[in-house]
Amino acid sequence: MSRLVVVSNRVAPIDEGKQSAGGLAVAVLAALKKTGGIWFGWSGDVVAAPPSAPSLTPVGRLTYATLDLAKRDYEEYYNGYANSTLWPLFHFRLGLTNFSRRNYAGYQRVNSLFASKLAPLLEPDDMVWVHDYHLIPFAEQLRMIGMKHRMGFFLHTPFPAPEILVALPNHEDLVRALCAYDVVGFHTLCDLRCFINYIRFEARGTVTDRGPGEGYYIKAFGRTLVARSFPISIDTEPLVALAAQAANTRQTERLRDSLVGRDLIIGVDRLDYSKGLPQRFESFHCLLENYPANRGHVSFLQIAPPSRSDVPEYIAIRKELETLSGHINGRFAEFDWVPIRYLNKSFTRRSLAGFFRVSKVGLVTPLRDGMNLVAKEYVACQDPEDPGVLVLSRFAGAAEELDSALIVNPYDIESVADALQRALTMPLEERRQRHADMMGVLRRNDISVWRENFVTALTRAPYDS
Numbered sequence: 242m243s244r245l246v247v248v249s250n251r252v253a254p255i256d257e258g259k260q261s262a263g264g265l266a267v268a269v270l271a272a273l274k275k276t277g278g279i280w281f282g283w284s285g286d287v288v289a290a291p292p293s294a295p296s297l298t299p300v301g302r303l304t305y306a307t308l309d310l311a312k313r314d315y316e317e318y319y320n321g322y323a324n325s326t327l328w329p330l331f332h333f334r335l336g337l338t339n340f341s342r343r344n345y346a347g348y349q350r351v352n353s354l355f356a357s358k359l360a361p362l363l364e365p366d367d368m369v370w371v372h373d374y375h376l377i378p379f380a381e382q383l384r385m386i387g388m389k390h391r392m393g394f395f396l397h398t399p400f401p402a403p404e405i406l407v408a409l410p411n412h413e414d415l416v417r418a419l420c421a422y423d424v425v426g427f428h429t430l431c432d433l434r435c436f437i438n439y440i441r442f443e444a445r446g447t448v449t450d451r452g453p454g455e456g457y458y459i460k461a462f463g464r465t466l467v468a469r470s471f472p473i474s475i476d477t478e479p480l481v482a483l484a485a486q487a488a489n490t491r492q493t494e495r496l497r498d499s500l501v502g503r504d505l506i507i508g509v510d511r512l513d514y515s516k517g518l519p520q521r522f523e524s525f526h527c528l529l530e531n532y533p534a535n536r537g538h539v540s541f542l543q544i545a546p547p548s549r550s551d552v553p554e555y556i557a558i559r560k561e562l563e564t565l566s567g568h569i570n571g572r573f574a575e576f577d578w579v580p581i582r583y584l585n586k587s588f589t590r591r592s593l594a595g596f597f598r599v600s601k602v603g604l605v606t607p608l609r610d611g612m613n614l615v616a617k618e619y620v621a622c623q624d625p626e627d628p629g630v631l632v633l634s635r636f637a638g639a640a641e642e643l644d645s646a647l648i649v650n651p652y653d654i655e656s657v658a659d660a661l662q663r664a665l666t667m668p669l670e671e672r673r674q675r676h677a678d679m680m681g682v683l684r685r686n687d688i689s690v691w692r693e694n695f696v697t698a699l700t701r702a703p704y705d706s
């Protein structure tokens with residue numbers, strides 16, 4: 242069997258005890274732990290003079306190969322083109338999308354640099370699996386320096402509708418670069434459809450259906466590849482076990498004690514404008530206004546670790562949420578009850594598992610999200626005898642599979658408040674049924690299935706390199 246070489250911008254913290262707030266790192270680590278191989282990417286450090294060779298750290302059957310970024314690369318590639326151009330555009334936020342030629346050049350430069358550093362580590366039989374929008378040109382760059390491996394790409398964000406993508410000055414170059422892979426994977430059928438439509442109507446390529454669940458053959462820009470949806474998931478059974486243990490840890494007990502019998506609504510998200518946090522806070526406000534019996538009886542815990550804190554839009558959303566939570570707490574708090582507990586810090590998976598377990602409602606309301614693993618984790622952490630209810634945005638990739646959640650439109654503040662009220666008062670039998678349906682989904686499609694489906698597709702894909 243070929244060795245798997247995974248390439249992503251974010252590599253999970255090498256100290257596994259540390260929390261890694263970000264679904265890609267969580268999911269890729271879970272997938273790679275089983276197969277072994279190399280995980281290549283940015284170390285997370287920004288330094289004046291990056292060393293020329295990657296630093297190699299073997300951990301069991303897995304070797305981490307990481308590179309530091311120079312300040313200029315961090316600004317132009319990561320903060321710039323990846324997170325100020327592609328991220329907002331791929332989340333359908335044209336109004337927040339900034340484009341500069343300088344950042345685009347930085348993006349290409351880092352992709353080329355990373356490809357040149359990975360090439361010497363590759364063995365002839367390796368399969369290369371590249372992740373996410375930071376690294377779209379990676380395969381093209383590897384092929385330019387003569388690498389002939391099978392190469393797959395998985396996009397962890399949504400793929401935008403072609404009408405939005407064409408606003409990007411270099412959209413054609415970007416999609417041409419995607420076509421340098423042998424397999425291109427998306428979370429949902431909706432993302433896949435957007436890609437197919439671009440190929441058909443903008444790139445004038447051909448698209449052939451491979452049959453149910455198998456995706457499409459794409460012929461475009463002189464190459465043949467497979468495009469398909471592979472909904473990412475969680476390591477379901479270990480998380481179920483962790484949550485059962487975490488139900489009685491000291492920390493979980495402290496949270497439970499602090500509630501003194503009140504119901505808890507929980508949200509856990511990187512502090513990102515795609516997560517719909519201001520609208521979520523407004524919906525909780527609306528719940529307290531429209532259903533006053535909840536005042537003094539329901540608390541909302543929002544965990545929001547800061548993310549991409551050098552990008553101006555992320556600074557702005559942080560300020561906005563501070564104002565909003567202060568306003569809502571000022572309006573409703575009592576001497577013995579604070580409606581919103583808003584925390585800008587991250588927690589370990591174990592802590593989160595316990596917090597999810599004691600929460601009556603999991604509130605996951607992004608305006609757009611590739612998948613949203615928190616939605617799946619919340620469900621897996623419930624007590625099947627007395628489960629909480631997931632309230633889930635229709636715009637999270639997870640909604641395609643978790644249709645037994647209460648599905649909401651996060652822009653419709655009042656209807657989210659209604660869904661919260663319904664969740665808080667839902668009869669036990671209905672909660673159990675919805676939970677069992679969703680657990681069925683999470684057991685059928687866990688992280689191993691995601692990895693195996695992708696790797697199998699890559700092994701069998703047309704290979705014209």
Ligand SMILES: O=P(O)(O)OC[C@H]1O[C@H](O[C@H]2O[C@H](CO)[C@@H](O)[C@H](O)[C@H]2O)[C@H](O)[C@@H](O)[C@@H]1O
Pocket residue numbers: 251262263264265266268373374397398473548549610611612613614
């Ligand atoms: O690496 P950062 O800039 O700190 O950001 C963290 C990650 O955020 C994004 O995660 C996405 O991947 C998840 C797993 O597939 C998915 O559930 C979620 O909907 C996405 O937002 C980003 O795509 C990753 O590259 C980042 O590492």
Ligand SMILES: O=c1ccn([C@@H]2O[C@H](COP(=O)(O)OP(=O)(O)O)[C@@H](O)[C@H]2O)c(=O)[nH]1
Pocket residue numbers: 260261262263264265267509510511544546586587588589590593612613614615616618
């Ligand atoms: O304090 C935190 C907050 C989040 N996470 C994890 O970070 C991931 C977030 O992934 P998701 O797909 O929900 O969103 P992303 O941040 O990747 O956009 C999930 O596995 C969370 O459990 C964590 O470990 N600690």
